[in-house]
Amino acid sequence: MLAVTALALVKLRNLFAVAMLAGIFSLLSAGLFTALDAVDVAFTEAAVGAGISTILVLGTLALVGHEQKKPTRSSMLPLLVVLVTGSILVYGTLDMPPYGDPGNPAHNHVAPHYLEESEHEIGIPNVVTSVLASYRGYDTMGETTVIFTAMVGVLLLMGGIRKRATSRTPDGPAASLSDGPDARSSGPPTEAEAKAESVDGGHGTGPVEAGEEGNVHGG
Amino acid sequence: MEDNVILRIGAKILIPFILMFALYVQFHGDYGPGGGFQAGVIFASAFILYALIYGLDTAKRALPLGFVWFCGALGVWIFAGVGVVTVIMGGEFLNYNVLANDAEQGQELGILLVELGVLTTVFGVMVAIFYSFAGRRQAR
Numbered sequence: 001m002l003a004v005t006a007l008a009l010v011k012l013r014n015l016f017a018v019a020m021l022a023g024i025f026s027l028l029s030a031g032l033f034t035a036l037d038a039v040d041v042a043f044t045e046a047a048v049g050a051g052i053s054t055i056l057v058l059g060t061l062a063l064v065g066h067e068q069k070k071p072t073r074s075s076m077l078p079l080l081v082v083l084v085t086g087s088i089l090v091y092g093t094l095d096m097p098p099y100g101d102p103g104n105p106a107h108n109h110v111a112p113h114y115l116e117e118s119e120h121e122i123g124i125p126n127v128v129t130s131v132l133a134s135y136r137g138y139d140t141m142g143e144t145t146v147i148f149t150a151m152v153g154v155l156l157l158m159g160g161i162r163k164r165a166t167s168r169t170p171d172g173p174a175a176s177l178s179d180g181p182d183a184r185s186s187g188p189p190t191e192a193e194a195k196a197e198s199v200d201g202g203h204g205t206g207p208v209e210a211g212e213e214g215n216v217h218g219g
Numbered sequence: 220m221e222d223n224v225i226l227r228i229g230a231k232i233l234i235p236f237i238l239m240f241a242l243y244v245q246f247h248g249d250y251g252p253g254g255g256f257q258a259g260v261i262f263a264s265a266f267i268l269y270a271l272i273y274g275l276d277t278a279k280r281a282l283p284l285g286f287v288w289f290c291g292a293l294g295v296w297i298f299a300g301v302g303v304v305t306v307i308m309g310g311e312f313l314n315y316n317v318l319a320n321d322a323e324q325g326q327e328l329g330i331l332l333v334e335l336g337v338l339t340t341v342f343g344v345m346v347a348i349f350y351s352f353a354g355r356r357q358a359r
Contacts, residue, residue, distance in 0.1 A: 039252035043244075047260040052345055055267055059352035123323035124249045124330065132254060133330040137313035140333070141298050143256075144340050151291045151344040158351040 002028050013068045015061055023054040040128045110135075223272075230272040237265035245338055249327070255334035259341025267349050275353050287347045294340025301332045 005025045012018050026049025033042035097104040114131055122130040132140055245258035270278035302313040310317035315329025 040254070040257075043252050043257050044260075047257050047264070051264050052260055052267075052349075055264075055271075056348065056352055059349065063352070063355060120323070122326045122330070124327060126249055126251060128252070129248050129254055129330065129334075130326075133333050134313075134315060134326055137302075137333065140337065141295075141302070141313070144295050144298050144337050147340055147344050148291055148295045151288070151347050154348045154351055155288075158355055 002032070014066060015068055016058075016066050018068075019054055019057040019061060022057065023050045026050040026053070226272050230268055234265050234269055237261060237268070241265065245334065248334060249330070255337030256341050258334075259338040260345060262338065262342045263345035263349070266346050270349065270353065275350070279350070279354075282346065284347070284350060287343050287350065290339050290343025291347055292340075292343075294336040294338065294343065297336030297339060298333055301329055301336070305329070 002025065005021055005028060009018055009021050009025065012021065026045055030042040030046040030050065033039075033045055097106075114127055114135060118124070118127050118130040118135075122134050124130050241258045241261035244253035244261060245255060248254035248258070266278060266282055269281065301315075301318075305314050305317055306312055308317040313329075313333075315326045316322040318325035318328045
């Protein structure tokens with residue numbers, strides 16, 4: 001199932017279908033994780049992979065258009081690289097301990113301690129939560145910071161900060177600078193206009209407005 | 220999509236349950252699968268659904284952009300703040316044992332607070348990223 005979906009992902013040129021299939025791929029992986037008794041991971045995969053990422057990919061598609069361009073160069077070299085890398089990875093897994101063996105290193109380091117002692121040390125039945133929030137609290141804090149950093153990065157790249165500066169002064173410099181195909185929507189666009197624009201999603205983005213950096217520091 | 224009655228009413232019925240389910244995932248994370256991250260994503264998806272159905276501007280009136288950014292930062296602040304509090308109360312950084320008289324109670328309190336921080340950050344970040352993707356064309 002997963003392999004079929006992945007192959008279809010590679011084959012398709014319609015990016016809308018690709019986005020949908022990527023969501024299906026995530027959902028199938030979530031099912032796989034559930035079958036492997038990793039319920040928390042499956043939950044995250046279903047919520048993030050199938051839910052939020054699909055929405056964000058669709059949001060991106062509204063900006064860049066729905067059709068993938070035909071590749072101009074031959075795909076033989078990339079295929080070779082992928083095959084070599086894949087075979088190296090498969091070769092690497094030959095050294096891995098057998099799946100499900102209780103003598104594996106992963107089951108003999110700190111895992112028994114977590115499983116047996118977390119009931120008294122933490123007092124919470126779900127060991128995953130104990131490990132995540134308490135034993136490995138540093139890691140989770142790092143993850144939270146990473147997510148926060150992702151937001152800062154997206155806001156800086158996508159111009160969310162400049163946007164607030166624009167909306168505060170609708171007739172400010174940013175509105176008057178927009179030209180070309182976007183000139184008709186200078187000034188606050190109506191709801192219908194904005195919808196139509198996000199649906200057609202065809203024409204490219206305009207030139208980067210000057211004074212972006214100044215507004216970033218100002219906002 | 221604003222004029223589609225079925226979608227509007229359906230979303231109106233669904234959104235409270237989605238928010239409730241997110242809170243359930245958050246506070247039931249101690250006993251079953253779930254936790255701050257998943258709950259934050261589900262919480263954010265309720266608002267994203269609202270924005271999809273009722274339009275971005277309506278959603279921004281309900282949940283202003285500044286508040287979303289504030290949430291994204293507040294969660295990290297809560298998480299690190301719990302660590303600082305444990306240091307002040309005489310333990311190591313993020314050692315929740317010292318938060319209450321009993322070590323187990325301290326752990327439970329610490330995990331609750333920390334998961335709340337994760338929820339806040341994930342919720343804020345997801346909605347903020349969605350806002351900036353969805354609002355990019357409108358901004359021009």
